[in-house]
Amino acid sequence: MVFERLADKWTLLIIRVLRQGPCRFNQLRREIEGISQKALSQTLRKLERDGLVSRTAFPTVPVTVEYALTGLGDTLSNRITPLLSWAEDQIQHVLEAQRQYDSRQ
Amino acid sequence: MVFERLADKWTLLIIRVLRQGPCRFNQLRREIEGISQKALSQTLRKLERDGLVSRTAFPTVPVTVEYALTGLGDTLSNRITPLLSWAEDQIQHVLEAQRQYDSRQ
Numbered sequence: 689m690v691f692e693r694l695a696d697k698w699t700l701l702i703i704r705v706l707r708q709g710p711c712r713f714n715q716l717r718r719e720i721e722g723i724s725q726k727a728l729s730q731t732l733r734k735l736e737r738d739g740l741v742s743r744t745a746f747p748t749v750p751v752t753v754e755y756a757l758t759g760l761g762d763t764l765s766n767r768i769t770p771l772l773s774w775a776e777d778q779i780q781h782v783l784e785a786q787r788q789y790d791s792r793q
Numbered sequence: 794m795v796f797e798r799l800a801d802k803w804t805l806l807i808i809r810v811l812r813q814g815p816c817r818f819n820q821l822r823r824e825i826e827g828i829s830q831k832a833l834s835q836t837l838r839k840l841e842r843d844g845l846v847s848r849t850a851f852p853t854v855p856v857t858v859e860y861a862l863t864g865l866g867d868t869l870s871n872r873i874t875p876l877l878s879w880a881e882d883q884i885q886h887v888l889e890a891q892r893q894y895d896s897r898q
Contacts (some may be wrong), residue, residue, distance in 0.1 A: 691880040729847045760820035760886055770872045773795040781865055784848020785844020 693738060698723055698731045701769055703757065706741065707765040710756035740764060798843060803828055803836040805873055808862065811846065812870040815861035845869060 693699060703710060705719045717728055718727070732755060735741035740761035746752045759764060798804060803825070810816060810824045822833055837860060840846035845866035851857045862870060 689837070691805075691877060692802050694876060695802035695805050696878055697797050697799055700800050737891050738887045739894075739896040741888075745815045760883060760890070763883070764879055767875045771876060772871045773794060773798060774869055775799055778868070779866060782845075785865070786842050789842040789844075 693734065694731070694764075699728055699735065700772070701734065702728070702731055702742060703740070703761065703768055704766045704772055706755060706757045706761070706767065710744075710754045712754055716755065735761070752778075798839065799869075799873075801836070803832055803879070805853070807836055807840065808845070808870045808873055809877055811860060811862045811866070812874070815849075815859045817857060818861055821860065834845065834893065840866070 690765065701720045701723070702716060705716055711719070714734075716732075716748065717723060717725065720728070732741060734742070734744050735753075739758055742756050742758050744754045744756070806825045806828070807821060810821055816824070818837075822828060822830065823838075825833070837846060837848070837861065841848050841860075844863055847861050847863050849859045850859070851859065
């Protein structure tokens with residue numbers, strides 16, 4: 689159940705951005721390519737409910753809302769980062785494997 | 794692109810099972826709760842194309858097919874395992890956070 693939440697692209701990308709520090713909604717939206725307003729707000733609500741992200745509203749006019757990793761969210765982000773860097777480091781190997789696979793079809 | 798492949802429940806669960814050693818199709822299907830025949834064969838094909846899983850056919854009658862992690866697949870599984878154990882270790886904290894969140898609604 690928890691695991692299924694992790695195997696979600698937007699969850700992993702949001703946690704990666706929040707690892708750099710608290711963020712507002714639109715800032716998150718700018719930093720995560722291709723995420724819709726709906727997907728971002730739904731995923732943030734799930735992450736807040738799971739205790740991984742905190743939501744703080746500041747009494748400015750208009751109100752500003754900031755999202756941040758909780759302690760629990762931080763422990764998770766420590767395990768996501770190696771996965772993300774693996775994807776970045778190994779992309780050439782994967783692309784080469786795909787070329788070879790496709791040439792055998 | 795590669796990253797999106799990782800943020801997939803079946804991918805992560807298949808790699809976790811293959812981390813214990815080579816497996817046949819039906820063995821994988823038994824070990825991964827809820828996966829359909831179609832989802833398993835599609836995901837295995839993607840993993841083979843990405844160079845993460847090898848597929849070996851043995852000339853038995855009928856032919857038997859075995860799936861195994863490649864070297865590249867093994868390096869990935871080393872990064873998935875901490876994520877899976879995090880999910881197992883932290884489930885109580887997540888459930889507690891959900892109870893508190895739901896009580897505030």
